[in-house]
Amino acid sequence: MSDKPTTIKEIAKLLDISVSTVSRALNDHSSIGLITKMRVKKMAKELNYEPNQRAIQFLQGKSNTIGVILPELAESFFSAAISGIEDIAYQRNYTVLLAQSHDDADREKLLIEKMKMQRVDGLLISVSKTTNTYEHFEAFKKSNIPIVFFDRIPPVKNIHFVASNLESGTFEAVNFLLKKGHRTIGMINGPTNLVASTERKNGYIKAMTSHRLKFDPSLMVNCDLTEAGTIESMDNFLNHKRKPTAIVTFNDYVALFAIRYARSLNIQINKEIDFVSYANLPLINYMDFTPIASVEQFPYKQGKKAADILLDLINKPKSDSDTEPAYYNVVVESELIISKDK
Structure with missing residues (x-):
């Protein structure tokens, strides 16, 4: 035989x-x-x-595979998001091709090319924190391969995206601190090229002005989200003439770095300085000193919705119309989760 x-x-x-x-x-x-x-x-x-599945897929013009590019799968947030994506892909008989940019823009560009070479039917992506140009997504658009951005979305028009409402989440977080009596509130924000950083800034300003407080730009610093960058941001605040009594951090990892550094300086956490963060990740349950609240962004829900939209776009009948296509812009409402012991 x-x-x-x-x-x-x-x-x-x-x-x-x-x-x-x-x-x-x-x-x-x-x-x-x-x-x-x-x-x-x-x-x-x-x-x-x-x-011969390859031959069948070639004739159908489909691979029944979707590409997914994440910044870091090791982060609990993106692990939850990929679980949501895979659950939808499994239900609809699609395979997921997964890659990580490790928050590197050049690596992201290379992965985009490789995904196209692998003939994926569509792409889900959360852009890296160093991505500040977006021409590399044009190759997919020209080939009529749909892209859905989620969580970290680029500041460009005419895209499909799913993201959490971080402006309202930030408003809630800062308002929570103001109600606790804080008036000097610092924010360790993310890179300026991220839409999420702008949304956090807007939410912060709205909360402060709603309490008739003037926005002080020096109390908001942009950080590269690394431990070294967080420490630099903390030093900025600790040496500030208006030393903050509360700090809002870009995410739970930045909160961990900031709290650990403050403790090394013998600062009493959530007594001398209160911390509020984002993502409400499981890791905060294992910290000796946790943020007093964290903004839940529902990554699993974001992943499911983004995958559903992408597969709908892939299987949507091709139109001969010259009219401008409709774009899915889905915003998942965030929720401030207050620590049980606070």
Whole structure:
């Protein structure tokens, strides 16, 4: 016996019928009689025939694969998001091709090219924190391969995206601190190129002005989200003439870095300085000193919704219309989760 897979041609030759008849019989085409279908399927079973999925996908113009590019899978936030994506992909019979940019823009660009070479039907991506140009997404657009951005979305028009409402989440977080009596509130924000950083800034300003307090730009610093960057931001605040009594950090990881550094300086956490963060990740339950509140961004829900939109776009009938396509812009409401012991 040969190890070479059985082909439709071999079945056709053994049964002395055409290749097209074999193909139609295997696919239960109405033009093929019952007896012929039974003969073909019996022979296919005896020869252990298996359909050539690559050939089928080529003919259909689909690979039934979606690409996903994340900044860091090690982060609980993105692990939860990929779980939501995979659950939807599994339900709709799609395979997920996963890659990590490790928050590097050049790596992200290379991965975009590789995803296209792998002939993915569509792409889900959360952009890296160092991405500040977006031309590399144009290759997908020109090839009519849909892209849905989620969580970290680029500041460009006419895109499909799913993201958390961070402006309202920040308003809630700062308002919570103001109600606790804080008036000098610092913010360790993210890189300026991220839409999420702008939303945090806007929410902060709205909360302060709603309490008739003047916005002090020196109490907001942009950080690269690393531990070293967080320490630099903390030093900025600790040496500030208006030393903050509360600090809002870009996410729970930045909160961890900031709290650990403050403790090394013998600062009493949530007594001398209160901390509020974002993401409400499981890791905060294992910290000796936790933020007093964290903004829940629902990553699993974001991932599910983004995957659903992408698969709808992939399977949407192609239109000959020249009208501008509608873009999915889905905003998931955030929620401030207050620590139980606060």
